[in-house]
Amino acid sequence: MTGMGTNGAGSGPVSGRGASVTLSNLEKTYDRANAAKAVDGVSLDIRSGEFLTMLGPSGSGKTTTLMMIAGFETPTAGDIAIDGKSVVAMPPYRRNIGMVFQNYALFPHLTVEENVGFPLKQRGVPKAERAKLVAEALELVHLPGYGARYPRQLSGGQQQRVAVARAVVFRPRLLLMDEPLGALDKQLRENLQLEMRRLHADLGITFIYVTHDQEEALTMSDRIAVMNDGKVAQVGSPEDLYDRPDNRFVAGFIGESNFLPAVVRGMEDNIVIAECEGALIRALCPGRPASGEKVTLTTRPERLRFADGVWAGTPPQNRLSVTVTEAVFAGERCRYMLQAGDGTSIVLKEPSSATIRRRAVGERAEIAWSVADTILV
Amino acid sequence: MSEVVQPASLALAVSRPKTSPFDWRRAVPLLLAAPLLIYMLVFYALPVVAMLLRSVNDPTWTLSHYATLLDDVVFQKTFWITINTSVTVTLGCLILGYPVAMGLVRAKSMAPFILVVILLPFWTSVLVRSYAWMVLLGRHGLVNEALLALGMIDRPIRILNTPLATQIAMIHILLPYMILPIANALRQIDPSLIRAASGLGSTPFMTFRQVILPLSMSGVAAGTLLTFVLALGFYITPAMVGGPRDITLSMLIAQQVDQLNWAYAATLSAVLLATALAILAVARKLPGVGNAFRTSMR
């Protein structure tokens, strides 16, 4: 990599090819009268070479956070450090961060080649070497031979690849992506998700990815930071977030969850025993709630089974009597709406199979599920 | 007391360092606009204001020039002719412009042709178009020849240098200013509304009355306003094709300047300008007009 210019943000403690990013108590308030905080005390440690996704509904502060990392928004309070060095006072063009925008932001007046060569030109890379690096970058995104075209002559998916090539051609150690697949259809999105993962593995640099699509976040990320109301609701691996949500927001936002109101009756090690609709339900619980406290238990619809079904191992411990109120056949699975006791609605998803009996509306049944799949939130 | 005041002054002291350093980047927009703003002030706005001031400071500060207008027969006749001409021309443009706007919006393959026919005169200078009407309306002009050939008249009639010639030529010149805003408004009507209306059993005429016309009113208002205000200030066309005695306010102003009667010219100018601005100010308050006006000015 000769003639690549200086790596503006790379003089701190460097480990690996990817930059580490530390957000400490980051805040952003827009100077409008009585405006709420768009970002409200976000602290995150993003490791070198990690694929971190910020996931949240619109208005949760994820894009604002990304814009502050890129340098387009100035934090109202808090700090952003890349490789241990604060970049808050550094203008965006010196941060050396690659970025893929929501609508790709390809320059319409430049060809694909000129678009991808743009960051190299800014860094004074000589023409011959520029051409070589551009060709390599286009190869990387499977678009060799498209250099002479204009962005408008490409499909949405191709434009997206050009945007990625342009953002990585100058070998940044950090790549930011703001809903880069949002505008594409489902099939293409799924292909490109896999390609992003491959790209991440090939380049070994740090990715920070913003999306509101939980499926996309679960498929692609090493870790996910779920954002809500300007705060980080939970950070963890996709499995962590899915199996052990910290709070009701995360449980509801990622995947589908049943929420069961219950009253604490006792503890066994780190398992809480709570009464719900007349039955005793056991759930994992990190804290020690007092006896008699009202709590909410959560469990995933696909982890529930009808208790008279076939079980591979030991039958699960949690059981509840219900009435079927709705039964929908949805191809690969059946989805049942159930009612327990005096009104708690429960969703149960069962894989469809010729050997499993379908339940009828109005039928009474018992459902069962494992203690490990029950969380107190 | 001092203890109560203290927190406020403390807060002020804390917040000061944040706001005090002057940020040059915030001044850039103003620095970019400044050369043109200064230019416009020096070479256009201040000259016009200085001229208008002659209406109140000649020879000393006075409003007497405005007071004399109240029983100035020449002014009142001229003002009346100007308003009358503007109203006639605006109505003429509305009657002729609306069907063309509808034709332009409805036409498919013919649309580019219609647009060129509308825009070609629009792009031709007022002088050339007024000249064209001199050619057509003259004593031996095409219109007289045609009427003679058809046997509708026995000998050439006088059209050129009459108010009618002024009105015809001004309608011709201002028609595009009426057509384009109306076409803009018509284009924004959702075609499914028209289909819905006819699907509900509405005849084409009822659909027009009850759906198309009300929805295009913002364009009609913008076009009418624009046409009227422009017509008020017309000078070249009435001077070229109009009658020698039917002078408009603009022509009267020019005459007074020729006679170096600056105080009177300035007073008339102020009245003309105030009339135009007053109409704009009132009309901009109407819902939808401000918006349509702004888009059509582009």
Place this chain on the structure above:
Amino acid sequence: MMLGRILPASIVGLILFFLAFPIVVVAIVSFSSATYLTFPPPAFGLRWYEAYFSNPDWLKPTWVSLWVAAAVVVLATFLGTLAALGIARLPKGLRIVAASLILSPLIVPGIVVAIGIYYAYARYGLVGTPIAMVLAHTCLAVPFVVTSVTASLSGIDPRLEQAALSLGATPGATFFQVTLPLIQPGVLVGALFAFITSFDELIVALFISGTGAVTLPRRMWDDLRFQIDPTIAAVSTLTIVLTAALMGAAHLLRKRAERNRTAISSAAA
């Protein structure tokens, strides 16, 4: 049912005829071989074009008009583009004040502008000089440049400028390599409008062109006072062709810029 369709179509046709016919007549008369104004011409010829091109009384004002218009294009495009870039980023109150001043020549009656300029310029001995014509016409042309550039600026996705910054372009490089090329069609359209505004302008010219800076419209006006000689038809036809060509170019430029934009956004959507 058929009548219902043919009637409005023929009415529209008649009105369009009314719009186009006078201009067509001028063009036809200009090719007349007769020494006086008559229609239809007895025979066709180029004598009035010859009369125009061989007469210095016509050619000199033509050159004055072309030079004045060219200078107006340079001055108005430069000042107007800078101002449009600034105005878009001004706080709202200031923006309205600045825009009102800059756009006011579109609304203020021409005669008021003309005599105001005459009144002030005469005091400084500017009347009758080409410089006065350039200074005054620039004020009238600038609104077209500012509206055209503002429109193309508002069509630029702010993310393009952010993208340039994120790719390492300084604010200066971003302006010259991204913003300026993107507003270029708007600047060109504004420049064409500025040219035509100056080239066709008559009212201000009547008051301040004096004897030293007689422009083509002023020359035509003076001529019409005395005679309706078909030379004016030839001159008019030439100016119609010139302005139509320039306006056509402006129209195409604007259409093309729009197409570029929509092509990108529809591919992304």
